[in-house]
Amino acid sequence: MQTVLDAHKSLRQSRDGSIDNPHHTAIGDSVVTTIERVETFILDLPTIRQHVLAMATMKTQSVVLVRITASDGVVGWGEGTTIGGLSYGEESVEGMALAIDTYMTPLLIGLDADAVGAAMARVGVFVQGNNTAKCAVETALQDGAARRLGVPLSSLFGGRVRDRMACAWTLASGQSDLDIAEAERLLDARRHNIFKLKIGKRALADDIAHIAAIKRALGNRASVRVDVNQAWSVTEARRGLAALADAGADLVEQPVRRQHLAALAQLTRDFPIAVMADEILRGPEDAFRVAAAGGADVFSVKLSQSGGVGPAAKVAAIAEAAGIGLYGGTMIETGVGTAAAAQLFATVPRLDWGTELFGPLLFTDELLTAPLRYEDFTLIVPDGPGIGVDIDPARLDDLRRDRRRSVHVARATTHAGE
Ligand SMILES: O=C(O)C[C@H]1C=CC(=O)O1
Ligand SMILES: [Mn+2]
Secondary structure, eight states, X not given: OOOHHHHHXXXXXXXXXXXXXXXXXXXXXXXXXXXXXEEEEEEEEEEEEEEEOSSEEEEEEEEEEEEEEETTSOEEEEEEEOSTTTTSSSOOHHHXXXXXXXXXXXXXXXXXXXXXXXXXXXXXXXXXXXXXXXXXXXXXXXXXXXXXHTSBGGGGGTOOSOSEXXXXXXXXXXXXXXXXXXXXXXXXXXXXXXXXXXXXXXXXXXXXXXXXXXXXXXXXXXXXXXXXXXXXXXXXXXXXXXXXXXXXXXXXXXXXXXXXXXXXXXXXXXXXXXXXXXXXXXXXXHHHHHHHTTOOSEEEEOHXXXXXXXXXHHHHHHHHHHTOEEEEOOSOOOXXXXXXXXXXXXXXXXXXXXXXXXXXXXXXXXXXXXXXXXXXXXXXOOOSSBTSOOBOHHHHHHXXXXXXXXXXXXXXXXXXXX
């Protein structure tokens, strides 16, 4: 039986013709740069303030970084991040590190480092689901492939149509007056004029009063949007969407559970406020299903949920083909995942709803040698090769869980009701 590995090996052509090159491996009559090492790092990054979501309150964000070293010495980085332990999704950072180290790495070692699609196809044969862990691996491979060519990752996805993009900020301190003060500061600094409010934890009437107060304070100076993170029943959502539109909110994100596509489609049809799909989208197949059902006006495209840069590009293409609006989503990633997402969203012809690639700004510590630039309400897409940013090794050492001195990880997240 021919395996995916055999198939991709036989498709590869010699790139430099030199069998003697010590950095390349001869496979059959092909000479390729191979994947030599895959390493995972769990990092814990304290947040600048508590971040209150329907299902969890974050005080620290935990992420998995993947470093892939190829036989030519080129290193690629990727990130797999989720929110609130296991309260947002079915993958945790600990589980991702295990899935990568135990199951994905042995499948990857020795494969052609440039054949990212073939490598991920092989992983997909033997590893079901685990999209966020796959995202970390796939992004690291994409980064390495682009660095090897000396081009930004956006060049592997058709090239840029923009070099900066609108960037929302999430107001989630848990208190209306603090949120308003924070929004005013960010408007004054010209950093953000799109605000996403996290709701669904409190009673509907309290959430609506909170949104109305913020919209009243900010008026036309800002777009106000809300993310329910699946917390509403269908009945609550029907009441909620009507009230949100009256309060002046522009968009509501994932109001009902991700399993309830028919309800999401009904809400999309029945209310004038834009409905955005988030948790329901776990890759291209879901994107197709949701688009075919008329399940949303807008897709929040996330690299982590989609399974990497390539699958996220397919989600975006399905939205585009279906006339669904696009928004560049985040899982509150470090500069690594944020830069990778920016590279992809720079290539999307229409990004009408902007992005929320603010992740690095929510952390007390900077991981990169040069921070991402946020100016004039936008994020600037980095120019360098690959994802366009570099990790500071000293800061990486500082933030690694296995080297960490002080963060009390067990209490870094509290859950709804605590
Ligand atoms: O969209 C989510 O549900 C996750 C995330 C993105 C921004 C934020 O504050 O939380
Ligand atoms: Mn969301």
